[in-house]
Amino acid sequence: MVGFRTRLGAAALLAGLAGATLAAAMAIAGPDPARLASQGLPEAGVPPCAACHGAKGEGLESQGAPRLAGLNAGYIGAQLDAFRSGRRKYAMMNAVAHGLSPDQSAALAAYYASLPPPAAPPVSPAASTQEALGRDLALRGDWAKGVPPCAACHAPDGLGVGAVTPALAGQGRAYLLGELRRFASGERAGDPLGLMRAVAGRLTPAQMRAVAAYYASRPAGANTDGGPS
Numbered sequence: 001m002v003g004f005r006t007r008l009g010a011a012a013l014l015a016g017l018a019g020a021t022l023a024a025a026m027a028i029a030g031p032d033p034a035r036l037a038s039q040g041l042p043e044a045g046v047p048p049c050a051a052c053h054g055a056k057g058e059g060l061e062s063q064g065a066p067r068l069a070g071l072n073a074g075y076i077g078a079q080l081d082a083f084r085s086g087r088r089k090y091a092m093m094n095a096v097a098h099g100l101s102p103d104q105s106a107a108l109a110a111y112y113a114s115l116p117p118p119a120a121p122p123v124s125p126a127a128s129t130q131e132a133l134g135r136d137l138a139l140r141g142d143w144a145k146g147v148p149p150c151a152a153c154h155a156p157d158g159l160g161v162g163a164v165t166p167a168l169a170g171q172g173r174a175y176l177l178g179e180l181r182r183f184a185s186g187e188r189a190g191d192p193l194g195l196m197r198a199v200a201g202r203l204t205p206a207q208m209r210a211v212a213a214y215y216a217s218r219p220a221g222a223n224t225d226g227g228p229s
């Protein structure tokens with residue numbers, strides 16, 4: 001019994017030491033983004049990202065919160081900056097971004113970029129007329145109104161290009177539609193050279209709905225659309 005207790009004591013001591021070492025290592029290594037994502041930063045009034053963006057960064061349509069998993073780290077970081085400065089307005093995210101240090105923002109951006117995008121959305125057997133219209137706009141544009149194909153900047157598969165142009169494929173329909181409206185009204189600014197404000201400002205409400213439906217139906221992780229046909 002004594003031996004058992006001693007061993008238990010030693011194990012507890014070792015566990016305590018390991019814990020202390022881990023805590024010290026984390027302090028040196030900087031913020032722990034997985035913890036920030038799941039627990040937030042109560043002392044700075046930052047709720048867990050997961051509460052709105054989902055446990056795996058998959059996005060929650062019910063919260064109007066986009067998917068973050070698999071987005072480009074540079075893009076995520078730039079958006080957190082835009083929310084912090086107020087160039088991009090959205091009260092909840094403005095408050096969240098204010099509560100994060102630059103190190104924490106950078107760590108979270110790298111963390112979410114490293115998570116796999118969610119599996120492809122269920123594919124409807126026959127694409128709706130709206131999706132077909134959206135596909136046309138996405139891949140061919142509407143030159144009569146000076147709207148280039150979305151694919152020219154967002155890549156043919158809608159997966160985005162580097163840190164500047166984000167992925168649209170597999171993002172929620174309501175989120176995409178909401179952002180197009182915010183660009184058009186100027187509520188969302190901070191887009192490089194005002195490119196997206198110019199594009200969104202030329203779209204009709206019906207075109208916005210159609211292209212949002214199209215990209216929401218596209219898989220987030222693979223190029224399966226052959227291009228204009």
Ligand code: HEC
Pocket residue numbers: 036037046047048049050051052053063064065066067068076077079080089090092093096100108166178179
């Ligand atoms: C209270 C809910 C809520 C919390 C908590 C929250 N977000 Fe958000 N987030 C949103 C919503 C809603 C949007 C969409 C804003 C808009 O429509 O412009 C958003 C947008 C974003 C975007 C822009 C993505 C894009 O595709 O442009 C990033 C990046 C982001 N959030 C990161 C975070 C991080 C990191 C955390 C945790 C530190 C976090 N959010 C916590 C609700 C939340």
Ligand code: HEC
Pocket residue numbers: 066078137138147148149150151152153154164165166167168171176177179180189190191192195196199211212
């Ligand atoms: C000339 C290049 C260009 C074209 C064409 C373009 N976009 Fe964009 N788009 C951008 C850039 C750059 C951003 C990032 C803006 C920012 O940093 O806030 C963006 C952002 C977006 C976002 C926000 C995504 C998010 O995660 O928050 C949506 C939605 C969007 N574009 C939809 C479209 C649609 C739909 C079309 C076609 C009708 C289109 N874009 C055409 C350059 C372009």
